[in-house]
Amino acid sequence: MRTYGQYCAVAKALDLVGDRWTLLVVRELLARGPCRYTDLRNGLPGIATNLLADRLRDLEQAGVVSREEAPPPVATTLFSLTSRGEELAPVLRELLRWGMPLMQQGPAPDDVFRAQWMAWPATMRLTDREPDAPPVTIQVLADGEPAFLETSGGGVHLTVGRADHPDAVLRGPARVVLGLLTGQIDLDAAAAAGLECEGDRVALERVLPDAVAV
Amino acid sequence: MRTYGQYCAVAKALDLVGDRWTLLVVRELLARGPCRYTDLRNGLPGIATNLLADRLRDLEQAGVVSREEAPPPVATTLFSLTSRGEELAPVLRELLRWGMPLMQQGPAPDDVFRAQWMAWPATMRLTDREPDAPPVTIQVLADGEPAFLETSGGGVHLTVGRADHPDAVLRGPARVVLGLLTGQIDLDAAAAAGLECEGDRVALERVLPDAVAV
DNA sequence: CCGCATCCGGGGCGATACTG
């Protein structure tokens, strides 16, 4: 294992999670929970399959990831974060904070996008304004990638995939959807930038953040 | 420039600061302030000089580092963080937090140590218990690397080098000094572990943290 | 299909030498 050879906490941390792709593997496991190998590959477009296997081995040995064989009938391997791995959440959160301004200019020509990458930025700003009312569900399609928002316990969380009977549907470019969910633009500005919006407007205004000036 | 090609804030951040050595360069500039090239080399033992030059170029183009030619009589180049670069402080802080547990087992056989690597961990826990009393200075020598603590405005900050007339002197292995300054062990335990302690005991107890159980 | 292992080409990285 390659190390910096420095008796410094930052260097020691980077010895374990500083390699290329490593923190992105952790990002996937934090955003989606326990994952199969194939799910990870899908959430890490561009990674070579041998590298993913390498990183999972390294992370397992570092005590960050644990591997469990799911029993039949599933009969697959599930990768999940250990408690030590979940403690990397603040690191990822601050990296996300620092990187958010870079998202405003939109994706590069051949950037890929995945719905789960909205989970953290969204739940950082979204709250349920009427926690005692019946829960609502909002389907989101950003660049065609499906996810849905659900109110629960005063907060809002995002799940990858399609909801059964959503109260509203938001559809548009990832940049616009992300700007809306993170409070950088409001519904009117989003609509002007290409957001399609169907269903219950009240449900939307219940969870969407107030846009703040930048 | 190599990118992950993902429209995700974390990936965009790592595109800029995820390369090997990059965050450690930022660590040095955060801990020491504006630095000369040679200072950086000394604070980054193990880095190849061409890599340091590369990283500084990349960081400059990313808007993280700025380069300024100091006027005569100094006549040298100073590298410093831009405001955007200083916003990486929370990322480094969380990385440090996560890496701290890895420091308890002490340095690896050929780990190097530099005094400025104590600056962040120390100032995270140290406070001046008597902010209205005259300021005190404590010389620290960890593995022979000199630095000194000064009280100022209710806080304590660490500077690399030697103080003129310190009120007390602490000398010992880096692991012990670090454990003491971060409140993992108390003065008695540190003394038992090889810490030498001279000078005004009252000054020490004024700034040292209460040890907490781990 | 899922979870890799193997092979191979290119370039990032590491060490040393050298220079204005």
Next chain:
DNA sequence: CAGTATCGCCCCGGATGCGG
């Protein structure tokens, strides 16, 4: 003092193969 030049090597990226 602040880099550039050079040269291996191994990490990384991409493709393919392969056992369960």
